[in-house]
Amino acid sequence: MSKPVIATTSLAGCFGCHMSILDIDERILQLFDLVEFNKSPIDDIKKFTKPVDIGIIEGGCCNSENVEVLKDFRKNCKILISLGECAIMGGLPALRNGIPVEECLHEAYIGGPTVQLNTKHILPNDDELPMLLDKVYPCHEIVKIDYYLPGCPPRADLIWDALVALITGDPLKLPYELIKFD
Amino acid sequence: MSKKITIEPVTRVEGHGKVTIHMDNNGNVYQTRLHIVEFRGFERFVQGRPYWEAPVLVQRLCGICPVSHHLAAAKALDVIVGAGTGEGLTPTGEKMRRLMHYGQFFQSHALHFFHLSSPDFLLVSTATPPSET
Numbered sequence: 001m002s003k004p005v006i007a008t009t010s011l012a013g014c015f016g017c018h019m020s021i022l023d024i025d026e027r028i029l030q031l032f033d034l035v036e037f038n039k040s041p042i043d044d045i046k047k048f049t050k051p052v053d054i055g056i057i058e059g060g061c062c063n064s065e066n067v068e069v070l071k072d073f074r075k076n077c078k079i080l081i082s083l084g085e086c087a088i089m090g091g092l093p094a095l096r097n098g099i100p101v102e103e104c105l106h107e108a109y110i111g112g113p114t115v116q117l118n119t120k121h122i123l124p125n126d127d128e129l130p131m132l133l134d135k136v137y138p139c140h141e142i143v144k145i146d147y148y149l150p151g152c153p154p155r156a157d158l159i160w161d162a163l164v165a166l167i168t169g170d171p172l173k174l175p176y177e178l179i180k181f182d
Numbered sequence: 183m184s185k186k187i188t189i190e191p192v193t194r195v196e197g198h199g200k201v202t203i204h205m206d207n208n209g210n211v212y213q214t215r216l217h218i219v220e221f222r223g224f225e226r227f228v229q230g231r232p233y234w235e236a237p238v239l240v241q242r243l244c245g246i247c248p249v250s251h252h253l254a255a256a257k258a259l260d261v262i263v264g265a266g267t268g269e270g271l272t273p274t275g276e277k278m279r280r281l282m283h284y285g286q287f288f289q290s291h292a293l294h295f296f297h298l299s300s301p302d303f304l305l306v307s308t309a310t311p312p313s314e315t
Contacts, residue, residue, distance in 0.1 A: 014246075015246055016242065016244075018245065044193045063221070093222040095227040096226065099223070128202060128219075129217060153245065
């Protein structure tokens with residue numbers, strides 16, 4: 001039997017969830033025995049090269065590129081997991097949802113106390129940049145998500161146990177101590 | 183024909199990036215650009231929050247170096263609460279922060295070496311399809 005294939009990505013996240021994946025420490029060697037990685041920052045494969053069994057999404061959607069990547073993951077992955085608060089509910093970036101996006105851009109690039117060099121008051125507006133969305137959206141509002149692993153970040157043991165359960169088909173036991181939100 | 187090579191995403195940093203390399207008709211590079219494609223708006227949405235939340239909020243700027251952001255926010259709070267720019271810290275407080283900073287430094291270097299750089303250098307033939315990167 002061929003190994004299950006895993007892909008991961010970070011959308012509007014901070015890579016903290018990916019760091020938590022790496023926090024499984026030496027079990028990462030076991031993980032590489034159990035699965036094969038496809039598109040992921042972990043191996044730097046940038047495009048899907050084969051159908052994927054488990055897609056792991058970190059971060060919600062704050063721009064058009066996030067949405068495209070997420071839809072691409074849904075198309076190529078049998079199972080999608082929202083990993084961490086940002087993917088599950090927008091997380092910290094969703095704090096901007098009550099604020100007009102223009103105000104956020106203005107503060108960051110024009111009006112903020114640490115802005116010094118932008119004398120022409122230019123906002124980022126390059127063709128290469130994705131369009132910002134009006135709000136930060138959790139992944140399940142864009143595509144169907146199969147599983148949710150909470151935490152900011154989710155504990156490494158939680159990620160490990162969940163992946164092993166998914167791969168082996170064993171029931172997942174989640175003790176209370178593993179479900180932490182900070 | 184002018185040509186553009188796009189490297190996306192750049193995966194060895196936090197702060198989702200993209201690099202475009204622009205070449206002229208003769209294939210010579212005339213411009214290389216780094217695009218920071220992610221904008222989250224921390225500068226604005228931390229405003230109005232309880233001040234003691236700031237160190238924990240800004241940790242989420244970067245999951246690779248959260249402690250550095252935490253300590254930067256703590257320094258800003260020092261000024262706000264009247265502890266000045268360092269001289270108001272207790273010796274124990276300063277030692278704790280130094281310890282945290284060294285811990286971050288150590289963790290960051292270990293991460294970079296063991297998880298980010300080494301696999302690229304050592305396992306490049308198996309980790310990367312030849313058509314990519």
